[in-house]
Amino acid sequence: MLDFDKAGGLIPAVAQDADTGEVLMLAWMNREAFEETVRTGRAVYFSRSRNKLWRKGEESGHFQEVRGIFIDCDADTVLLKVKQIGGAACHEGYKSCFFRQLEGDELKVIAERIFDPTYLHRASASTALLVATMGSFSRTSSIGFAQLPSFACRRGNS
C-alpha cells in the first residue's frame, strides 16, 4: 500500500487540521508507525533524531485523533486529517509548526503564540503529564501564556 523503500524506510506524513484545513506539521513514519496509526486511530510517527516511534501526546496527553488517512499517487506520502487534542500547537507555542512566513529576505512570525514554550520544557515529564491532564479540564478560549500546550510538533523529533 505504501512505498517505504524509496526514502530508506521513512515516508513523510503531513498532519492537517480536519476542521480548518490548516497544515499543522510534517513528520515521518516507518511501516510500524503507519500500522499503529491505522490500528489505534492516533497519530504515531517515527522520530529520526531519537530513532524510535513517537506516539504524539504520549508525554503531554495531547494526542492527534485521526479523522482520515490519505495516500498520494506515488504511495510515498501520507496525509492525516486530525483533531489535535488540546487545540493544536507547535512546541514553540503556536498552533501550527508553520508559524513563520518568508517576507523578502526575512522570516516573520505570522501567528499568535498560544502558550509559553519554556513552561513545559522546565517541567519534568511526570509533571508535564499532570499539567496537561489538568489543562484538558481547565482550558479556556482566551489566548495567553496561561493556556496549556498541545504539541503539534516537538523539536528533536523531526
Place this chain on the structure above:
Amino acid sequence: MLDFDKAGGLIPAVAQDADTGEVLMLAWMNREAFEETVRTGRAVYFSRSRNKLWRKGEESGHFQEVRGIFIDCDADTVLLKVKQIGGAACHEGYKSCFFRQLEGDELKVIAERIFDPTYLHRASASTALLVATMGSFSRTSSIGFAQLPSFACRRGNS
C-alpha cells in the same frame, strides 16, 4: 534559513491550495530549487528520480504561482500556498495527489477525476505544451475528461 543537511540536501515541500486549503502534493526541494522558487514566485522542486530541478509546469504550462512561503519550527520543511494554474490536478487526473482514502484495509478513490491522464501521456511534449496553452484559454468549470490537465504531481518526479 533552512536546514538542507538533515536529509541529504533535500527537504519536503508541501503545496497547499491558497484559496481552499486543500493539500495538493508533497515534493522535494534542494537549496537551488528553494532559491529559484523564492526568486521567481513559481514553485520549483527537485526530482529525486530524475536528479534535477523540476520546474512545475515547464511541460504543461500549468505553473504553481506561489502566494506564500512558510517555514516550520525546525527549519526543515517548507509549506507553499499556491494557485495552481489550470485548476490543480494530479497527473492521475485528480485535483490533489491525495485522492485515495484508507477505509478499512482498502484504498478508495474519494475525488472526481478531472481529466483522462492517458490523454497527455500519449501526446508528445511539444503537443502537450500546445494543448496546455490552449487549455488556459478554453477552460470551463465543468468536470469531464475534456478538461485539460495541470499537474500538481507527476509520477517519476517525487
